Amino acid sequence: MSLHPPAPTDFAGAVDAWAQTVQSVLDLGRTLRPGDEGHATDCPGWTVFDQVAHVASAEAAVAGDPVPDLDVSGHAHVRHAFGARMERLVESRRGRTLDDLLDELEWRLAERLAAYRAEGVTGEEEVEGPFGPTRLVDLVAVRTFDVWMHEQDLREALERPGGLDGPAAATSVAWVFRQLPRVVAKDAGIEPGNAVVLDLTGPTVGRVGARVEEQDGRAVGIPLFIGEDVEHPDVVTTTLSMSTRVAMRLAGGRRAPEDLPVTVSGDDDVARRVLAALAITP
Incomplete structure (x- = not known):
């Protein structure tokens, strides 16, 4: 896997990337024009207001606030338990003003930064994440991916592109790159003897690949470009080239x-199946 600019490799850099994308959401929210908050976004069922x-x-949930017990079953875009949990949090804030929400987010940013940058915090601490126990540094990376994806939802809806080449973008792209072997072999069901290369042309430039091998009767995705001097069997390679925006x-x-x-x-059928399987968010 190659990526430029590279994703942060230490906890301080991971925290900075998260803070940068949260601040971008704040900046976008503070500069909305009248009526902007009601615009639909690419995230099904959510407006600009709902994104914030x-x-x-x-x-707030990361900080330990409880999830309110609200009925969100009437929302067609809620498809599973995790989505219902997120929708309850959003539903509890509908009816408030946008400025009030932005004030809350600004306060949360300061609160979380104080916790993450406190003396003695290394990022190796075990904490509760959205999918179970995890290291603090990994939780911050997941939060960066989530916030950055919603920052891009806002930018798309508001026609204010940007944020595609900073540390939060690199963190998010790196997270997707790490999923490619599983996406190719399991989610897309690509047969052994094939390899897929994902080539990002920018603003964050990167390249990642995976080949599919049969192991113990099942297809397994094996990362390419890992810097090891290893002989690989002959494979049919399909390359997918696209911008950072398109990939994400x-x-x-x-x-x-x-x-x-x-x-x-390369193979159009392989490409079609992998592109369909790239939708990896819950």
Whole structure:
């Protein structure tokens, strides 16, 4: 895997990346024009207002606030238990003003930074994450991916592009890159003897690949470009080239592959299946 600019490799850098994308959400929210908060976004069922409510409420949950017991079964975009949990947090903030939400998010940013940058905190501490116990540094990376994806939802809805080449973008792309072997072999069901390369043309530039091998009767994705001097069996390689924006809209399930510009070199069927499987957010 290659990536430029690279994702942060230490806890302080991970915290800075998270803080940068949260601040971007704040900056976008503070500069909305009248009526902007009601615009629909690429995230199904959520407006610009709901996006800000989600970011604020998710950070509140990280801080230990309880999830309110609200009925969200009437929302068609809620498809599973995790989505219902997130929707309850957003629902509890509907009816408040946008400025109030932004004030909450600003306060949460300061609160979490104080906790993350406190003396003696290394990032190796075990904490409760959205999917169970995890290291603090990994929780911050997940939060960065989530906030940055919603920052991009806001930018798309408001037609204010940006934030595609900073540390939060690199953290988010690196997270997606690490999923590629599983996406190719398991989610897309690509047969052994194939390899897939994902080539990002920028602003965050990167390249990652995975080949599929049969192990114990099942297809397994093996990372390429890991710097090891290892002989690989002959494979048929399909390369998918696209911009950072396109790759991450696909990874977030925000747009359909046929609606976005992707250059394919290789097997069209393999490309179609992998592009469909790239939607990896819950």
